[in-house]
Amino acid sequence: MEGxxxxxxxxxxxxxxxxxxxxxxxxxxxxxxxxxxxxxxxxFFRDNLWRGEIADESHFRDLAAEALGVTVLDVDYRAFEMDEAYREAFREAIAADLDAFRAENVDEVVNKYLGSSVEVESE
Structure with missing residues (x-):
């Protein structure tokens, strides 16, 4: 299982x-x-992303600069890549706690935080 x-x-x-x-x-x-x-x-997705964008760009640039050891000018979220096993576990974990996400279903949560930027690799 990878994501x-x-x-x-x-x-x-x-x-x-x-x-x-x-x-x-x-x-x-x-x-x-x-x-x-x-x-x-x-x-991580809930704490850092909103509608497929980085929620706090300045903070995230600082984190990336620290991790890379260079001056980061811009960071853009591109995708959450996962295999099918990760996707199933991810959706199950969200479904088990929908109240924490203030959502009625898993698709609402995924759209709220990740937009349409989820890529699932088929095996």
Missing amino acids: RYAFAVRFRLDPSRDVTVEPNEFETRLFREAEPPGEDGWL
Whole structure:
């Protein structure tokens, strides 16, 4: 069972010595593994995303900069990628606690936080 979040990151290199780089800005894809549903940290999507966008962009840029050790200029959420087993466990964990999400069904929760940016890999 696997799941991961994908982000587009634009960052800048700021050399600390008497050197320069050209170009000094780059784009890459950043992945963050998703904890198994129901385990500590599995609610990353609820705590950081809203309607398929990063909820607090400034805070998230700071987190990405700390993780990467570079100046992060921009971070955009791209997708929550998961296999079928993760998807089933994810939906079951949400369904078991709909009140915590203030929603009537699982699809409402998924749309509320992830928008249409869930990608399920078939086996």
